[in-house]
Amino acid sequence: MEFIPMTFDPADPRPLYQQLYSWLAGEITAGHLAAGEKLPSKRSAAANLGVSLNTVETALGMLIAEGYLTSRPRSGVYVADVSPLIPAPRPAAPLPAAEQDERWSYRFSTSGVDVSLFPQKIWARIAREVNADAPALLNHGPAEGEAALRGAIADYLLGLRGVRCDPDQILVGAGMEYLLGLLAPLLGGRVAFERPGYPKARRILENGGVTLVDLPVDRAGLRVDLLAESGATAIYVTPSHQFPTGATMPVGRRLDLLRWAAADPVRLIVEDDYDSEFRFDGKPVPSLQGLDPHGQVIYVGTFSRSIAPGIRIGYLVLPRALLGRWRQRFAGYSCTVSRLEQQTMARFLAGGHFTRSLNRARGQYRRRRDALVGALRSSFGKDLTLLGAHTGLHLVALPGVGLTERELVERAAAISVELRGLSYYGAPPDGLPGPGVVLGYGTLDEGQIADAIALLVKAWKNQGAEAGKM
Amino acid sequence: MEFIPMTFDPADPRPLYQQLYSWLAGEITAGHLAAGEKLPSKRSAAANLGVSLNTVETALGMLIAEGYLTSRPRSGVYVADVSPLIPAPRPAAPLPAAEQDERWSYRFSTSGVDVSLFPQKIWARIAREVNADAPALLNHGPAEGEAALRGAIADYLLGLRGVRCDPDQILVGAGMEYLLGLLAPLLGGRVAFERPGYPKARRILENGGVTLVDLPVDRAGLRVDLLAESGATAIYVTPSHQFPTGATMPVGRRLDLLRWAAADPVRLIVEDDYDSEFRFDGKPVPSLQGLDPHGQVIYVGTFSRSIAPGIRIGYLVLPRALLGRWRQRFAGYSCTVSRLEQQTMARFLAGGHFTRSLNRARGQYRRRRDALVGALRSSFGKDLTLLGAHTGLHLVALPGVGLTERELVERAAAISVELRGLSYYGAPPDGLPGPGVVLGYGTLDEGQIADAIALLVKAWKNQGAEAGKM
Secondary structure (H helix, E strand, C coil): CCCCCCCCCCCCCCCHHHHHHHHHHHHHHCCCCCCCCECCCHHHHHHHHCCCHHHHHHHHHHHHHCCCEEEECCCEEEECCCHHHCCCCCCCCCCCCCCCCCCCCEECCCCCCCHHHCCHHHHHHHHHHHHHCHHHHCCCCCCCCCHHHHHHHHHHHHHHHCCCCCHHHEEEECCHHHHHHHHHHHHCCEEEEEECCCHHHHHHHHHCCCEEEEEEEECCEECHHHCHHHCCCEEEECCCCCCCCCCCCCHHHHHHHHHHHHCCCCCEEEEECCCCCCECCCCCCCCHHHHCCCCCEEEEEECCCCCCCCCCCEEEECCHHHHHHHHHHCCCCCCCCCHHHHHHHHHHHHCCHHHHHHHHHHHHHHHHHHHHHHHHHHHHHHHCEEECCCECCEEEEECCCCCCHHHHHHHHHHCCEECEEHHHHCCCCCCCCCCCEEEECCCCCHHHHHHHHHHHHHHHHHHHHHHHHC | CCCCCCCCCCCCCCCHHHHHHHHHHHHHHCCCCCCCCECCCHHHHHHHHCCCHHHHHHHHHHHHHCCCEEEECCCEEEECCCHHHCCCCCCCCCCCCCCCCCCCCEECCCCCCCHHHCCHHHHHHHHHHHHHCHHHHCCCCCCCCCHHHHHHHHHHHHHHHCCCCCHHHEEEECCHHHHHHHHHHHHCCEEEEEECCCHHHHHHHHHCCCEEEEEEEECCEECHHHCHHHCCCEEEECCCCCCCCCCCCCHHHHHHHHHHHHCCCCCEEEEECCCCCCECCCCCCCCHHHHCCCCCEEEEEECCCCCCCCCCCEEEECCHHHHHHHHHHCCCCCCCCCHHHHHHHHHHHHCCHHHHHHHHHHHHHHHHHHHHHHHHHHHHHHHCEEECCCECCEEEEECCCCCCHHHHHHHHHHCCEECEEHHHHCCCCCCCCCCCEEEECCCCCHHHHHHHHHHHHHHHHHHHHHHHHC
16 A cells, blocks of 8 residues: 545544544544555654654554554564454344243242332332442442341341341342352252152252252251261251241250350351241241351342342351351452332331231231141032241142042143142152142232132042043 | 139130130240149139130140140140240441541552443333333242343343344343353363452352362453363363453464363363443454354353342353253252342333443543553553553553552552552563552542542652662
């Protein structure tokens, strides 16, 4: 190239070096200047273009820095091969349709909750107030979570769950998956796990490199008596509301569990206190954590179900002895929950809105539980066995209609009622009188529950009767 | 115990069984009923109390379920040992004071940004609108992130970074730490890493069980020529703006990097495109991902720095071939970002607010960069060497004043100016003319920059002169 065939536009407000840069980058990108072509010397280019040497040097320097041009010492400046640098734009694919599942008329989901019970207007008002205070909250916050939120959680946990901790033992994170995933490598290699148990926790712990040792569950929860011989150094347990059987672990067994831990100071208990807020009969059993004199219980909690699953705020309460290891391992990690949302939650808790909305939701869910239990009892009478109806948003029903678990599930599916068999979650407890299904009722109102059970009765009894006739 | 010494309060609106339950639980909790004490039979208790058998059975059943009482078959009901069940309430500890650091007059932080540049009012307005649409957003959302947000990110990435992807390749998560932590175990055992490099990414990958192989960086970024013999199966790289040297990897080396990957289909490149939004001179170099014909580049992006660090939204763009493995491993994991915040971000992007606020911030930061470069040049003249001043919110200055790196850092600290030496991040590139310091200027305005550099000049030059006099 003898000279740079560009003319400056006097109307262009940009500095000359930028105009030159843009023009050259555009020509190279468009392929008008071929790879390997040599540019004129900077001096001659400046003379030809009628600009200062500095203008040319600045523009070429930028293009060299970005790979459009190559500078060979004592030789000159050459056009680089940038053809693959420039992808052809293509239109974004259409957005995938929102997940819908029209197959089911009724879904007995164990994970769903009724978000219409959430006081969304109050939450939105508090969020608005927090946003008005926002500038201070836009920058980096404490890695462990906002002090205001950790204080409010500590107060709540002491009052409602008997959890004894200082706010500095609380770590806030974007849901239970995240926190349990961080925790997994700190539990040692071998972790006892309930069978049947919570599939999501199983997956997270396994993804965290842990070897799980399954221990059976009976109608009082995990078989703590089998723990010593399991060789586990830690255990994941749901003592308030075993998933999925709903068993509440009695005090004696809780104390045995703590004694197992106390026998070796490296042992740890992960207490997932899932759904303990939704205890319908009697007052809640205090947490294991509150009984633990030696600081070996890690308490795991979440607001996903008690607030709204779309808002992701969970927390761990770590024993003081673990805090140092945690901070060392995760130094520099940022808190995963937006500060605005943490402050909204803190005010929602401290203002009493959480307790009030929980009481209201608990009343609603109790009515649904009563409707479900009533419909099941009146339909299946004395053949029915129920497990775990006192707490949480699901229960286990053993209808006693002489069908296998698979038949129960498939006949329900045939009339578009979704439910899972108990053994989906692992081998059921010994000594049950028959197969069972897990019925989550968080998303069904009383009318829907009555209709769904009426359908199930037909599917299970009539078909059973027909089968008997054959 | 011969009988239950309780009287019912006719003014108490609660059902009788609940009153009985509460009274017994209270007596047991308070230690008035001793562990091991036998209760009267249900029938005699009902007669004594003047209530139905059902009332007594219900109350005792609750107390048994919760561990206050124990039932021994063919013997009776006994008070359990619940003393450790009842922790003494204690006041919550005072909240820790907000983290403050008064030691420093000026902090050249590489992680800080100026949140006053964020259009907080617009964000708050959009958040309000989203909250008004909330009911649909309170329930579980797609695990990969909101479809609207993933579409908006795909559009943004194509337009500004040349990233070619469909929205279904995008995974939204609560910041880069979280996503890189999930990704780590999918990278194979041996991952090449830049030296000097980004300490946070180093820690996350190591916590994820990866063995890092350090490769040196020169003034054109990672030494890609050393990659083949390193034995790595994957690499973490910052090609647009190497951390901390600020080098932009030229096209030739980018193509070499892609050729290394193409030589073995299991090889993966993690492209952390950190701070590429803040390119001040010339147009941004397109991403590696956009150059990659074989789908071996995983693109990592975050809005933490371009929006506000207090809002945690990051994303991965996964090659299509990895999507299956990802979904299998993380099946059932929920998205870690609140749906309300995802939808706010989606509207902020789609409405053009993000691009506008980015352009405004870029202009502000460019002026600060110019002020910093100008002050450094006029203070240290031809002895000064600068690295990485074109992009990002920090640069590396080699002042050429004849001090060691340690002296530079310590003399700055002595006048309460916080900065880090380049070697803090690992061995600096070969061939630099002297020691350097990393100057992050995101949180300093032009006046503060001028003042801080004036202080540094005194500390470095005068002290150097005094040292010379001795």
